[in-house]
Amino acid sequence: MTATVMTATLGTRVPRIEDPALLRGAGRFVDDLRLPGTLHAAFVRSPYAHARVLGIDTADARALPGVAAVLTAADLTPLLTDLRLPIAFPEGQLPPEVMPFALVRDEALHVGEPVVIVVASSRRVAEDAAERVVVEYEPLPAVTDPRAALDAGAERACSTADGNLFKRFRVAFGEVDAAFAGAHAVVAERFRLHRGGGSPMETRGVVARHCSESGELTVWSSTQMPHELRHTLAERLSLPEDRVRVVTPDVGGGFGTKYLVYPEEVAVAAAARALDATVKWIEDRQEHFVSAIQERDQHWSVEMALDGDGRLLAVRGTLVHDQGAYAPHSVNVPFNSATSLPGPYALPAYDMDVAVVRTNLVPVIPVRGAGYPQGCFVMERLMDRAAERLGLDRAEIRRRNLIRPDQMPYPTPMRTRAGAPIAYDSGDYPACQAMGLEAIGYDGFGARQAAARAAGRHIGLGIAHAVKGTGRGPFESGLVRVMPDGRVSVYTGALAMGQGLKTALAQIAADTLGVPVERVDVIAGDTGFVSLGHGGYASRQTVTAGSSVLMAARAVREKALAVASGLLEAAAADLVIRDGMVEVDGVPGMAVPLARIAGMLRGLPGYAFPDGVSAGLEAVEHARFDQLAYANAFHACEVEVDVETGGVRILRYVAVTDCGRRINPLIVDGQVTGGIVHGIGNALLEEFRHDEQGQPLTTTFADYLLPTAHDAPPIELLYRESPSPLNPLGVKGAGEVGVIPVTAAVVSAVEDALAPFGARFAEAPLSPVRILETLLQTGLRTGPRNGEGGTP
Amino acid sequence: MTGDPRAISMTVNGREVTLTVEPRVSLADALRQDLGLTGTHVGCEHGVCGSCTVLVDGTAVRSCLLFAVQAEGTAVETVEGLARGSALHPLQEAFRRHHALQCGFCTPGVLMTLVELLRADPCPTEAAVRDALSGNLCRCTGYQPIVAAALDAATVLAAEAAP
Numbered sequence: 017m018t019a020t021v022m023t024a025t026l027g028t029r030v031p032r033i034e035d036p037a038l039l040r041g042a043g044r045f046v047d048d049l050r051l052p053g054t055l056h057a058a059f060v061r062s063p064y065a066h067a068r069v070l071g072i073d074t075a076d077a078r079a080l081p082g083v084a085a086v087l088t089a090a091d092l093t094p095l096l097t098d099l100r101l102p103i104a105f106p107e108g109q110l111p112p113e114v115m116p117f118a119l120v121r122d123e124a125l126h127v128g129e130p131v132v133i134v135v136a137s138s139r140r141v142a143e144d145a146a147e148r149v150v151v152e153y154e155p156l157p158a159v160t161d162p163r164a165a166l167d168a169g170a171e172r173a174c175s176t177a178d179g180n181l182f183k184r185f186r187v188a189f190g191e192v193d194a195a196f197a198g199a200h201a202v203v204a205e206r207f208r209l210h211r212g213g214g215s216p217m218e219t220r221g222v223v224a225r226h227c228s229e230s231g232e233l234t235v236w237s238s239t240q241m242p243h244e245l246r247h248t249l250a251e252r253l254s255l256p257e258d259r260v261r262v263v264t265p266d267v268g269g270g271f272g273t274k275y276l277v278y279p280e281e282v283a284v285a286a287a288a289r290a291l292d293a294t295v296k297w298i299e300d301r302q303e304h305f306v307s308a309i310q311e312r313d314q315h316w317s318v319e320m321a322l323d324g325d326g327r328l329l330a331v332r333g334t335l336v337h338d339q340g341a342y343a344p345h346s347v348n349v350p351f352n353s354a355t356s357l358p359g360p361y362a363l364p365a366y367d368m369d370v371a372v373v374r375t376n377l378v379p380v381i382p383v384r385g386a387g388y389p390q391g392c393f394v395m396e397r398l399m400d401r402a403a404e405r406l407g408l409d410r411a412e413i414r415r416r417n418l419i420r421p422d423q424m425p426y427p428t429p430m431r432t433r434a435g436a437p438i439a440y441d442s443g444d445y446p447a448c449q450a451m452g453l454e455a456i457g458y459d460g461f462g463a464r465q466a467a468a469r470a471a472g473r474h475i476g477l478g479i480a481h482a483v484k485g486t487g488r489g490p491f492e493s494g495l496v497r498v499m500p501d502g503r504v505s506v507y508t509g510a511l512a513m514g515q516g517l518k519t520a521l522a523q524i525a526a527d528t529l530g531v532p533v534e535r536v537d538v539i540a541g542d543t544g545f546v547s548l549g550h551g552g553y554a555s556r557q558t559v560t561a562g563s564s565v566l567m568a569a570r571a572v573r574e575k576a577l578a579v580a581s582g583l584l585e586a587a588a589a590d591l592v593i594r595d596g597m598v599e600v601d602g603v604p605g606m607a608v609p610l611a612r613i614a615g616m617l618r619g620l621p622g623y624a625f626p627d628g629v630s631a632g633l634e635a636v637e638h639a640r641f642d643q644l645a646y647a648n649a650f651h652a653c654e655v656e657v658d659v660e661t662g663g664v665r666i667l668r669y670v671a672v673t674d675c676g677r678r679i680n681p682l683i684v685d686g687q688v689t690g691g692i693v694h695g696i697g698n699a700l701l702e703e704f705r706h707d708e709q710g711q712p713l714t715t716t717f718a719d720y721l722l723p724t725a726h727d728a729p730p731i732e733l734l735y736r737e738s739p740s741p742l743n744p745l746g747v748k749g750a751g752e753v754g755v756i757p758v759t760a761a762v763v764s765a766v767e768d769a770l771a772p773f774g775a776r777f778a779e780a781p782l783s784p785v786r787i788l789e790t791l792l793q794t795g796l797r798t799g800p801r802n803g804e805g806g807t808p
Numbered sequence: 809m810t811g812d813p814r815a816i817s818m819t820v821n822g823r824e825v826t827l828t829v830e831p832r833v834s835l836a837d838a839l840r841q842d843l844g845l846t847g848t849h850v851g852c853e854h855g856v857c858g859s860c861t862v863l864v865d866g867t868a869v870r871s872c873l874l875f876a877v878q879a880e881g882t883a884v885e886t887v888e889g890l891a892r893g894s895a896l897h898p899l900q901e902a903f904r905r906h907h908a909l910q911c912g913f914c915t916p917g918v919l920m921t922l923v924e925l926l927r928a929d930p931c932p933t934e935a936a937v938r939d940a941l942s943g944n945l946c947r948c949t950g951y952q953p954i955v956a957a958a959l960d961a962a963t964v965l966a967a968e969a970a971p
Binding site for chain 2: 031032034035036038039040041042043044045047048050140214215216217218219266267268269271300301302513514515516682683685686689690692693694716717718722723724725726728730731
């Protein structure tokens with residue numbers, strides 16, 4: 017496929033069509049739906065990380081006025097084909113027992129797991145009733161450390177499982193042992209990344225309306241996967257799929273958190289059907305902290321072999337991944353971590369042994385970055401270590417190992433879980449590094465740092481690369497329809513959750529059909545309009561849905577030109593579409609509106625129908641994608657560390673991004689900037705903590721710290737555009753590549769700033785406490801103090 | 809247990825309203841559920857995220873932390889009162905120009921925080937904008953475009969106010 021040339025609409029900073037309603041407070045998020053007669057749900061959740069449920073007494077709760085139903089697992093069981101949620105990955109990867117139940121059946125595996133659903137006239141009454149439910153638990157030992165969980169004789173996180181290992185697998189290629197045997201230098205280190213989350217500002221929420229007269233179940237959910245939710249609900253509730261409609265309202269952010277069919281969605285839908293009513297559940301933030309998925313927690317022990325010139329020979333090690341209580345997306349996060357570690361570097365040999373471990377903590381599925389930030393962190397930290405060991409500059413050792421542009425497309429020796437080769441399609445990593453180094457003033461940094469140190473200030477610089485597979489297939493739906501009034505409607509199974517997807521798709525359709533962007537309406541994530549779809553994840557939608565919409569719009573255009581050709585008695589090749597009018601190019605007045613063609617193609621019984629075209633001025637496409645388009649980034653940042661408080665201030669942040677062609681640079685800027693600030697949270701702030709019994713210690717935004725306007729630094733955005741040859745738009749996803757290298761770059765910069773103290777960091781986030789502890793261990797008390805300057 | 813509902817009056821976006829609410833109902837819930845003003849969003853219900861920020865007698869407050877009955881007799885301003893009929897407020901326009909919103913969930917609270925700031929300090933520094941914004945969490949934008957939009961809107965508003 018050849019790449020399209022960008023026109024005035026594509027590639028320009030078009031203001032978003034989503035904005036006016038959102039700015040007026042006229043958005044429609046799931047909690048904004050106010051359907052008559054709505055009942056409200058609240059959940060009773062496990063207060064234990066691991067406990068057997070011995071009995072549930074709901075009598076007091078049911079007696080409260082306004083309570084419509086109090087349902088336990090026993091009550092839901094006859095309403096569902098299976099109380100357990102179905103696997104959403106190929107059979108054989110992991111057994112069905114890795115999935116949670118809609119409500120805890122007899123054993124709760126993490127604090128916050130839903131045990132009982134209460135439905136009442138208002139949320140307040142539902143919560144009052146939930147407090148009256150008495151659940152008798154037998155607390156069981158909790159497994160919270162995934163490494164200890166692998167010991168022989170370790171307590172079991174789930175009493176019915178054989179052990180705590182969900183899966184063990186290796187990602188390996190090349191002659192690793194020989195490489196280490198012949199290495200000039202070996203660097204080794206243990207790394208730890210702590211739990212972090214997506215933390216969308218809108219929590220989860222679902223409204224389910226059952227109507228027995230029509231037999232229809234309509235579900236509005238703040239989800240990233242409406243079609244999968246429809247499929248699951250239809251199957252579990254024994255409803256025909258076409259009697260279930262899932263509508264995604266405005267979604268207040270997802271970041272991976274909502275890319276899952278959750279137990280609560282099944283329980284609420286089952287309750288709505290049982291009551292033949294409308295039931296709404298809006299997760300509160302405290303529930304979110306204990307029941308919405310999390311990510312990031314991994315322990316790595318890795319060594320890297322190099323030759324005397326600093327060229328990579330091999331990397332090997334182990335990764336212990338904390339998967340939490342369930343594995344609803346199989347092993348995709350640790351698989352991504354292990355396969356993303358080589359990143360932009362030419363690595364001849366690799367052997368990573370991965371253990372995916374069950375713990376009694378909130379389950380893990382991908383959060384923005386999807387396991388890549390961890391792999392990147394480990395590799396980039398080791399590159400810094402190797403540079404130090406060999407006396408090489410940090411940028412130079414990277415330059416020597418980067419895959420060169422003349423090696424593109426670059427087939428790595430690795431394969432995806434589906435068995436397809438992992439091959440980078442395009443990109444110029446050395447050029448991105450050179451751009452970033454120039455922008456941050458890398459060559460002059462040594463002098464700046466020396467001057468700062470002389471003045472008693474501790475500044476440091478860090479750099480890191482990232483490569484991210486984007487545009488995951490197999491397809492996304494795109495239906496383009498010209499309405500009888502001349503407006504264009506685009507329907508897709510892709511999911512708008514704030515990225516600006518609707519604007520991007522509108523631009524693509526508008527550009528192809530010759531109509532203004534304002535005349536395009538985009539309906540995303542409504543199963544009532546398109547039968548197939550996969551939703552929003554893996555930086556996929558501009559690639560997949562964008563390509564489908566492009567192809568569908570082209571088909572619509574061809575139809576319109578064929579009909580206009582007959583009406584205007586002109587060859588289709590002489591026709592253009594401008595502002596919704598099909599015109600004979602260069603002959604003003606010889607024109608027919610798209611609206612009229614759309615009307616004709618609706619057909620009029622008893623009258624002639626245009627020859628050679630099918631009914632309706634519309635087309636649907638499902639562009640097929642078997643390979644990923646690889647976006648890449650190079651980040652450089654400068655930080656200052658206060659050695660008295662351990663506080664880190666990011667002074668400058670430069671991000672070079674190559675996500676192929678940009679449909680709307682305004683939106684891409686937003687995606688990259690947001691990703692970077694999320695990464696700053698991972699680097700410095702965000703950590704879900706728990707005690708040894710698995711009790712969460714961070715259940716408010718005062719404990720789990722998201723970056724604020726004070727934490728976000730000035731960010732300089734630079735781009736290269738290496739079009740992807742894998743899709744007709746030449747695009748790559750931009751949603752995640754921004755977050756991936758941030759932790760590596762920031763931690764590297766902090767370490768650089770504290771080099772005079774010999775401080776070493778192999779962990780994130782770097783809270784002030786963690787920095788101070790390290791300084792105390794490595795000699796702050798004997799080193800320089802603020803204002804005294806010099807080296808120790 | 810819940811306390812008897814009480815009748816309260818206030819003005820909301822310049823309109824006199826009377827409603828009957830349980831004493832335990834937050835101002836945010838009253839605005840959203842009783843008055844249908846769903847532009848005010850509830851993000852954390854513990855006063856940290858700032859999504860529910862509204863102005864009460866001109867002061868930005870967390871409407872999730874205020875009981876509706878405490879707003880008796882006050883003048884409440886919400887995001888719905890910001891636009892000038894069919895035209896957006898200059899701050900809203902600047903947000904669109906600078907791509908200062910993505911999912912839009914935190915946006916109403918951010919806008920009301922900045923309305924308070926710009927009334928008190930028509931020509932704020934970037935540091936002042938970031939200070940004001942530090943009580944509003946946004947997961948999408950990274951704040952940079954919000955800061956730029958606020959500074960741009962200040963310029964526009966200052967030009968409007970000039971004789």
